[in-house]
Amino acid sequence: MLFSLLFKILRPAFFLLPPETAHKLTLKLLKLGFHPHFGPHDSILSQKIAGLNFRNPLGIAAGFDKTAATMPALFSMGLGMVEIGTVTPEPQAGNPKPRIFRDKKNKAVINRMGFPGEGARAFEKNLDAFMHKKKATQIIGVNIGKNKTTEDPYQDYITLIKDFGEKTDYLTVNISSPNTPGLRELQKVEILSQLMDKVFDARKTYCKTKQPPIFFKFAPDLSDEELTGIAKLCMDKKVDGVILANTTLDRPSVLDERFAKEAGGLSGAPLKDKSTEIIRKFYDVTDGQIPIIGVGGITSTQDAYEKMRAGASLVQLYTGLIFEGPGLIKEILDGLPALLEKDGFDHIAQAIGADHPSKLIKKRA
Numbered sequence: 001m002l003f004s005l006l007f008k009i010l011r012p013a014f015f016l017l018p019p020e021t022a023h024k025l026t027l028k029l030l031k032l033g034f035h036p037h038f039g040p041h042d043s044i045l046s047q048k049i050a051g052l053n054f055r056n057p058l059g060i061a062a063g064f065d066k067t068a069a070t071m072p073a074l075f076s077m078g079l080g081m082v083e084i085g086t087v088t089p090e091p092q093a094g095n096p097k098p099r100i101f102r103d104k105k106n107k108a109v110i111n112r113m114g115f116p117g118e119g120a121r122a123f124e125k126n127l128d129a130f131m132h133k134k135k136a137t138q139i140i141g142v143n144i145g146k147n148k149t150t151e152d153p154y155q156d157y158i159t160l161i162k163d164f165g166e167k168t169d170y171l172t173v174n175i176s177s178p179n180t181p182g183l184r185e186l187q188k189v190e191i192l193s194q195l196m197d198k199v200f201d202a203r204k205t206y207c208k209t210k211q212p213p214i215f216f217k218f219a220p221d222l223s224d225e226e227l228t229g230i231a232k233l234c235m236d237k238k239v240d241g242v243i244l245a246n247t248t249l250d251r252p253s254v255l256d257e258r259f260a261k262e263a264g265g266l267s268g269a270p271l272k273d274k275s276t277e278i279i280r281k282f283y284d285v286t287d288g289q290i291p292i293i294g295v296g297g298i299t300s301t302q303d304a305y306e307k308m309r310a311g312a313s314l315v316q317l318y319t320g321l322i323f324e325g326p327g328l329i330k331e332i333l334d335g336l337p338a339l340l341e342k343d344g345f346d347h348i349a350q351a352i353g354a355d356h357p358s359k360l361i362k363k364r365a
Contacts, residue, residue: 007325019100019109027065030073038078038330042337044347045080049291049313050213050240052169055137056080056333057308057348061295061316062143062172062217066117068126075138077329083316084127085143086174089159091119092147095179103259103268107299107323111247112264114179115145120163127167143172143217148180154195158202161214165207173199176219176246178265184219189229192216196237213240220245220274220296227278231285241291244279244312247271268319272297276310280355283311288353299324301335308348309355 014022029035045056059081060074068084075082094116101110117123127142134140142164146156157173165171175186175195186195196216203211216239218230234242247265254270275296282292294312298304299320307315320328336348345351353359 007327011325015102015104018098019102020097023100027070030070033073035073035077036326036330037076038333041078041333044337044340045333047313047347047349050170050215052139052213053137054080054139054314057314057336058304058329058332059083059139059141059293059314059316060321061318062086062141062174063111063113064318064321068123068130071130071134071138071140075135077326078333079329080137081139081141081169081314081316083141083143083172085123085172086115086117086145086177087120087123087142087160087164088115088117088145088147089120089150089156089163090147091122092116092149099264101259101262101264102322103256104323105256106254106268106270107319108255108259108266108268108270109319109322110259110262110264110266112179112262114148115177120160124163124167127164131167139169141170141172141215142168143174145174145177146180146183153182153186153191154198157195157199161199161202162206165203165212166209168212170213170215170240172215172217172243174217174246176217178219178247178249187218187222187226187230189226189233192230193233193237196233196239200237215239215241215243215293217243217246218278220248220271220278221250222278224281227281228285231282231290234290235286239290241293241313242282243293243295243316244282245271245275245296248274250274267296268323269297269299272299272303276307279307279312280310283353283356287358288356298332299328301332301339304332305336305339305351308351309353311353311356313349313352 062083062085095114099112144160247267251260252270292312293314294307295316304315
């Protein structure tokens with residue numbers, strides 16, 4: 001409670017800073033240990049997904065920690081998983097600044113970062129330093145992407161699987177950011193099928209000591225036909241899981257007009273319903289057989305729970321933390337058991353996909 005109050009006091013000062021400056025300052029404070037410590041949490045929130053034991057369903061999405069520098073702090077705040085990156089093989093500056101914009105009234109952010117980073121070698125150094133002291137209950141994911149100038153659309157992913165496949169708990173293949181030219185083309189079923197084959201071959205070739213689950217992160221802007229094709233392909237290829245969804249190119253009418261004109265991907269509260277709907281549709285097509293990590297517009301316990309009832313086994317935060325502060329983590333993890341009890345569930349797994357007709361019929365029976 002004390003830290004949440006402090007955040008409310010300091011938030012106006014942070015919002016006076018340019019968004020990217022405020023983000024860098026946040027990362028520095030986390031590295032210095034300036035953060036709350038939350039937990040432990042109710043055991044009914046633990047579950048095994050894609051062969052991994054998650055102590056709770058709440059994580060942080062890729063993009064928050066691009067350099068693998070703040071993992072101890074993030075886990076101290078009670079998260080069940082931390083997804084770091086997006087990392088690319090070679091260093092790159094990303095898109096020109098300014099490239100992050102806030103709409104405080106609507107709790108929204110537009111970014112056009114373009115995968116800035118120091119490249120795989122610097123990232124690997126930070127990751128290795130943490131993995132030596134990582135606890136078994138701390139699930140780390142590495143989000144991998146391609147460099148802007150890479151001509152072969154597959155090679156960067158193969159390289160990064162070789163680099164990090166044995167160093168992390170899971171990998172996420174990011175083919176859905178709108179800020180790298182041509183990246184979303186990899187979501188086309190015929191191209192995606194080839195990418196999946198190459199990714200799985202690379203895992204088999206380079207991951208000898210362990211075979212990490214590989215998730216694929218998709219955009220929320222897919223048509224129903226595109227989503228159905230992708231979902232069926234994921235079934236055919238026996239994909240370990242998917243992340244739904246990345247930022248959107250949509251600009252809802254509620255947004256500030258000047259803010260809405262900025263190029264890039266929109267995240268935050270205005271994305272919530274669209275993200276939840278794509279989760280619901282993917283779960284329907286796959287009959288819940290492919291694990292889903294839900295992300296997009298979560299600013300409350302109810303938002304997280306809605307995504308789970310729509311079909312997400314796990315959920316991730318990012319933009320919500322900007323506007324609600326780290327207390328949102330505790331709020332969600334403390335609030336979920338009460339929602340489960342209210343709906344008559346003894347465990348989080350029973351809520352996954354609970355809004356789907358087949359589940360509702362089974363429960364009534």
